[in-house]
Amino acid sequence: MTAPLRILLVAGEPDDEARVVEALREGGHDELEACVVRTAGELGAALERGPWEVLVCGEGPPGLAVTEVLDAVRGRDLDIPLLVLSERLDERGAGEVMKAGARDCFSRACLGRLPAVVARELEVSRLRRERSLMARVGEVLAGSLDFQETLQQVARLMVPELADWCSVYSPDEKGQLELVVLAHEDPEWVERGRDLDRLFPLVPEATSGSALTWRTGQAQWVPELRGERLLAWARSPEHLRVVTELRVHSAVCVPLRGRRESQGVMTLFATGDRVAFTAADLALFQDVGRRAALALENARLYREAQEAIHLRDDFMAVAAHELRTPLTTLGLQLGSLVQRSRRESSPALIERLERGLRQVRRLGALVESLLDVSLLSTGELPLSPERVDLGELVGEVMERFQAEAEAVGCGLRVSVAPGLVGQWDRMRVEQVVSSLVANALKFGPRQPVEVRGEEAGGRVRVVVEDQGIGVPAEHLERIFERFGRAVSSRSYGGLGLGLYLARRAAEAHGGRVWAEQRPGGGARFTLELPLEPPPRAGAPS
Numbered sequence: 368m369t370a371p372l373r374i375l376l377v378a379g380e381p382d383d384e385a386r387v388v389e390a391l392r393e394g395g396h397d398e399l400e401a402c403v404v405r406t407a408g409e410l411g412a413a414l415e416r417g418p419w420e421v422l423v424c425g426e427g428p429p430g431l432a433v434t435e436v437l438d439a440v441r442g443r444d445l446d447i448p449l450l451v452l453s454e455r456l457d458e459r460g461a462g463e464v465m466k467a468g469a470r471d472c473f474s475r476a477c478l479g480r481l482p483a484v485v486a487r488e489l490e491v492s493r494l495r496r497e498r499s500l501m502a503r504v505g506e507v508l509a510g511s512l513d514f515q516e517t518l519q520q521v522a523r524l525m526v527p528e529l530a531d532w533c534s535v536y537s538p539d540e541k542g543q544l545e546l547v548v549l550a551h552e553d554p555e556w557v558e559r560g561r562d563l564d565r566l567f568p569l570v571p572e573a574t575s576g577s578a579l580t581w582r583t584g585q586a587q588w589v590p591e592l593r594g595e596r597l598l599a600w601a602r603s604p605e606h607l608r609v610v611t612e613l614r615v616h617s618a619v620c621v622p623l624r625g626r627r628e629s630q631g632v633m634t635l636f637a638t639g640d641r642v643a644f645t646a647a648d649l650a651l652f653q654d655v656g657r658r659a660a661l662a663l664e665n666a667r668l669y670r671e672a673q674e675a676i677h678l679r680d681d682f683m684a685v686a687a688h689e690l691r692t693p694l695t696t697l698g699l700q701l702g703s704l705v706q707r708s709r710r711e712s713s714p715a716l717i718e719r720l721e722r723g724l725r726q727v728r729r730l731g732a733l734v735e736s737l738l739d740v741s742l743l744s745t746g747e748l749p750l751s752p753e754r755v756d757l758g759e760l761v762g763e764v765m766e767r768f769q770a771e772a773e774a775v776g777c778g779l780r781v782s783v784a785p786g787l788v789g790q791w792d793r794m795r796v797e798q799v800v801s802s803l804v805a806n807a808l809k810f811g812p813r814q815p816v817e818v819r820g821e822e823a824g825g826r827v828r829v830v831v832e833d834q835g836i837g838v839p840a841e842h843l844e845r846i847f848e849r850f851g852r853a854v855s856s857r858s859y860g861g862l863g864l865g866l867y868l869a870r871r872a873a874e875a876h877g878g879r880v881w882a883e884q885r886p887g888g889g890a891r892f893t894l895e896l897p898l899e900p901p902p903r904a905g906a907p908s
Contacts, residue, residue, distance in 0.1 A: 371398035372420060372485070375413055377436055378403050379425035379452070386478055387423055387452075394482020407431060410439050419447055420492070421485050425475070426453040437468045446495070448488035450481070497651055500524065504655055508662035512669045515547065521633075521659045522550035529648070530635035532560070532615075535623070536569065536577050537631035537663075544569055544581055544632065567606040575599040577632040580620040584629060586656075587620040588649040592636075617643040621656035625664030633659070698727045721770065748868075748875045750792040754899065757787035757820050757827055764800045765818065768808065776813040783820030787827045789899045795872040796896070799880065802865040803831040803892045811835025811889060826878070827898050834889035843882050869894070 376387055384403045391399060402419075404410045410431065413419075424436045433451055440447055451464055451472040461472040471484050507520040518535050525533040535548040546564045551557050569578050575596070580587055589596055592615055600618065601607035617637035623630040633656050637644055644652075701724040708717045761783050772779050800818075807816045811833030819830045838846060847870045866880070873880045878896040885891045 371400040372396045372489075373400045373418070374402070374485075375417075375419040375422045375447070376401055376403045377410060377422070377424040377431050378405050379431075380475075383425040383452070383475075386475065387425075387481065390478040390481045391485065394479075394485075396482060396485065405431075407435060407439065410436065414439060414443055414445060417445070417447075421488060422447045422449045423481075424449060424451050424469075426451060426455065433464050433469060434467065441468070446492070448492060450484060450488070452478075493647065500528070500651070501654065501658075504658055508658055512666050514663060514666040514670065517659070517662050517666055518548040519550075521655065522548045525633075525635060525652075525655070526550040527552040529651070530619075530644075531638040531641055532634075532636040534560075534564075534577070534634045535631055536581070536634070537623075538581075543571070544577065547631070563606070563609060567602040570602055573599075573602070576618075577620055577634050580622050580632045580634075581629070584622050584624060586622065586649065586653055587618070588644065588646070589618045590643045590645070592616050592618050614638045617641075619644050619649055619652050621649075621652045623656050623660035623663060625660040627664060630660045630663040630667070698724065701727055748795065748872055750795060750875055752790045752792055755789060755791045755793050755796065757789070757829070758783040758785060760793065760797060761800060761818060761820055761829065764797055764804060768801070768804050771805075772808055772816070775808055777808050777811065778815045780815060780817040782818070784822060787820055787822060787898065789827060789896055791876055791896060792872075795875070799869040799872050799894050800829055800831075802869045803829070803880075803894065806865060806892065807831050807833035807835070807890075810837075814889070822898065823895070825898060827896050829894040829896075830891060831893075832885055832889060832891045834885070834887070837884055837888055838882055838890045840884065843884075846882065847880070 372391070374387075374391070376384055378384055384401065388399060388401055402413050402416075404413050422436070422440065424431070424433055426433055433449075433453075436449065440449065448470040449468065451461075451469045452475050453461075453464075453472060454474050454476075456464060456472060464472050470488055473480055473484075503524055504521065507524065508517060511517050511520070518537075522533040522535060531551065533548070533550040534546060536544040537547045539545045546561065549557050549560050549564070551560060569576070571578055571582075573579055575587065575589075576599075579585075589600075592600060597610070597615075598607065601610060615636050615638050618634065620632055620634045622632055633652070635644070635652060701720060705717065705720045705724055708720055761781065765779055765781050769779065804816065804818065812835070814834040817830075817832045819828075819832075821828050821830070847866050849864065849867045866882075870880045873894055873896065876896050878894065880892065880894050883891045883893070
């Protein structure tokens, strides 16, 4: 089925219609649907009725001026190539007309050019529409990593602009094709189409249609889906009856082939009075299919990556829970042995037991970090706020780190202003301060470490300074990322989680943590938390 060329003619002379139609037919445009107008009112009404593929303006009294025609087209934001017939325009005048928006300009004596010019403009219009479509396809495909949503958006671009029906089949877990997207201009027809697919499912061994394209990976183009070809596409006699009622007369199947594997099949149908699909349509659909397949592959890879991350987080949570109990028991046993050895054993044995206890505590902290990361993967860190005195908390943390500081040759300097109290989760704040101190001891051995607690602008700050290797400026933010590092893990060990968890814990309190380069070398880490608001006058204490 070929559609007639729809041409709108603004007549300037009485015989313009006959001469233009004759020239086009002699040039091979046998099927024509021409509309002739002579006044501005008739032109406006015809433009509203559209669409028109070509607009020919025969200039001359008493016809419309070219500028009037251009204004009418622009005023309706239409994209119609305008060809001008005029004996009055010289080369300069023709140039001005084309600058104003006309696509070509020639005299009536040269009407033999008209068929070629029309063919050229039709091709240019087709390419322009394709570029516009591909730009929209690109926007859609880049806008989502959701598999189903991506398919829906692509199908909506196809229908009704390029096809009456668009279906997309994708393999299920067993590798069998299933309908995942069906598009039609009428939502009721979409539901009927889905019912039809359920009643008459794809035949895997079919010799035509989506099943064949899926098996072979080859596109199919059937410009005239009639007779024996229609019988081959039908899934059953009843299916053939329904397809015949729908007046399906042309079809294209294209594989959605990605980099690694095929993602499915996209099938498009033309029905009713729509023009049959052409070779140019096939090439366009294949291009859309290739781009859609790559986007779908990315969507699948993203989904698989998300599932892998969830599995990893689940494993970390389970592993942390399983490791916590034996570590707690081991820590209690070593603690008991340390207390007993202080009464009964030699200093050398006591030192070895204390060293073992420190390693158990370190391992326990790592396990708790893994557990916290698994909690963060599903939401925020849970908090149990209570009234906490910062001086007491920092003192307890420093007492626990005293032995480790001596082991690495670091002197601890502590200074905390009195009266710094807030409503905080004690365990989480201890965790943050411990992480900052441990970090300072790790990267600043044999150098003093200073810890200060002070008030600043209605908030409390804990500042930990070391004189170690410091942090390069480009890594000051990166070190707070999950598994983020500024140095090699082989040289310094650790999971790269301490500072990440410290920042998340601070943010859960409405505070923050940041790092700076310390003047003279080393690093300065600051924890900032909200202070407990002072009691109101007259409020019960």
